Amino acid sequence: MAAIDNPAGRVLRHRLADRLFHWVTAAATLVLLFTGFLPVFDVEFDWVTTHWISGLVLTAAVAFHLVRSLGWQRLADMWAWPGEILAAIRASLAPLSGQSSSYRPGKYSVAQVLFHFAGAILILATIVTGLIMLKGIDSPFWERDPYFVSESTRGWLFVIHGLAALVLVTMIMLHIYFAFRPEKMYFTRSMILGWITRQEYLDKHDPGKWKEPLN
């Protein structure tokens, strides 16, 4: 049965497991950014322990998301072909020439897909470099080995880790800004409650591209 016939008037967008993943990832990422960058702003505290523990939480969350997206979700929802990207750009530019466009995206807009793609690369870069750097400090689970990688490699690790984190600062600012935009608030609600209304589904998404089961 199509969502159009949903008597409750709601379309499921994010399942509970995916919402939990999002908010755990958000919390871990914010803790990582604050513990990583506050010392730069002269806020001194024992940031290393909180930083690496949050890093492991983020790593576990991303591993969970990878398994879930490969096994239980449609990868095609989070992919955009050039034709789709061009159609979205044309639709965005249409108002500039006083025209309207009938284009509607599937489950995710092209902007969301590209943002996710960039965010995934950056997060994975920080995780991989962070995990290697982790070997350089002691923890209850392992002994440090500062010579695990060469000096030169360690230099690259720090640069990649730091620059990826810096770009993530800008991206997360934009992400939070868009989450509070009036026309995007229904995305935020769906990330909290899981659903969007039937009307939002029909108005802002193409049911031909996003066929979702009943809530």
Place this chain on the structure above:
Amino acid sequence: LPPATTQFLFISNEMQAGQEQHVDILNTRSNAWGQQVLEGVNLELVSLFVVAGIVLIVGHALVAAWLHRRRLKNGGDR
């Protein structure tokens, strides 16, 4: 210094307490390119990316508001 910090200091003998430990981590002496990119500009670098975010947000908000007004002016719906 707290134990974990001391562990990190072990990585580089040149590291000092407080913010310098983080600065030195980013400014690791072992990579010339990395040193050129990050040395001495960490505070500025973080600020740059924060300012970039603010500029993009304000820019988008202004363009979105302009397009919205334009639509209303042309008789579009709210």
